[in-house]
Amino acid sequence: xxxxxxxxxxxxxxxxxxxxxxxxxxxxxxxxxxxLIRKPPMGxxxxxxxxxxxxxxxIAAAGTGNMVGFAHTQSVSFCNGCHVMEPYIADVRNPDxxxxxxIHGRVDMFGRDACYACHADYGMYGTIATKFSGMRHLWxxxxxxxxxxxEEALPKIELYQPFSNxxxxxxxxxxxxxxxxxxxHSGSRDTLLSGELSCMSGGCHGPAHEFSKEAKARAEEAxx
Numbered sequence: 646x647x648x649x650x651x652x653x654x655x656x657x658x659x660x661x662x663x664x665x666x667x668x669x670x671x672x673x674x675x676x677x678x679x680x681l682i683r684k685p686p687m688g689x690x691x692x693x694x695x696x697x698x699x700x701x702x703x704i705a706a707a708g709t710g711n712m713v714g715f716a717h718t719q720s721v722s723f724c725n726g727c728h729v730m731e732p733y734i735a736d737v738r739n740p741d742x743x744x745x746x747x748i749h750g751r752v753d754m755f756g757r758d759a760c761y762a763c764h765a766d767y768g769m770y771g772t773i774a775t776k777f778s779g780m781r782h783l784w785x786x787x788x789x790x791x792x793x794x795x796e797e798a799l800p801k802i803e804l805y806q807p808f809s810n811x812x813x814x815x816x817x818x819x820x821x822x823x824x825x826x827x828x829x830h831s832g833s834r835d836t837l838l839s840g841e842l843s844c845m846s847g848g849c850h851g852p853a854h855e856f857s858k859e860a861k862a863r864a865e866e867a868x869x
Contacts, residue, residue: 663709669706670706672697672702673699673702673703677699680698719765721750722757732795733760737750744854746759746763778805800861802857808844810838810843814837833849
């Protein structure tokens with residue numbers, strides 16, 4: 646069963662800009678077809694129409710299309726484009742799962758972009774840094790993971806660096822009354838802020854994608 650949050654998780658379903666880009670492309674094509682079929686004299690009005698058909702409309706279509714494409718790279722469905730990510734996305738989309746990714750994936754505010762919302766590098770240049778990191782993902786996929794089965798790939802998939810508490814604190818600021826009301830939270834706040842204790846550590850919220858840790862442990866046990 647799939648969470649209804651993702652039932653319309655397509656490029657055209659996500660953004661009116663996608664439809665605008667399609668409309669601009671069609672309008673440009675119609676202007677060009679009109680000129681090729683009618684072959685009108687090159688007067689001022691025809692030149693003005695061609696300015697839009699060959700310049701303004703295509704540039705606007707490309708601009709809006711790039712914006713839509715850029716936004717789509719933040720979606721869960723885009724992350725599911727690599728077959729080795731299928732178990733991760735299946736868990737995020739599972740309405741019965743109580744894993745951290747699934748719980749956060751059910752949040753309406755960023756459910757469709759749940760992977761990006763948690764794994765993005767924030768700050769002044771956060772979006773750019775995240776996109777460059779995504780290019781590294783693409784390189785590693787085609788270089789190391791493309792020909793592997795999911796079972797072979799799971800033990801090898803790792804973060805480039807440990808998951809930062811700062812990523813959790815973008816939403817869970819540690820200053821809210823409900824958060825501080827829990828003794829385990831209030832008693833460990835300083836070590837969480839310093840990074841000495843991870844939100845993902847055992848006894849706290851544990852690993853986000855526990856099945857991947859289990860797969861790695863099984864692979865290590867199977868080694869001679």
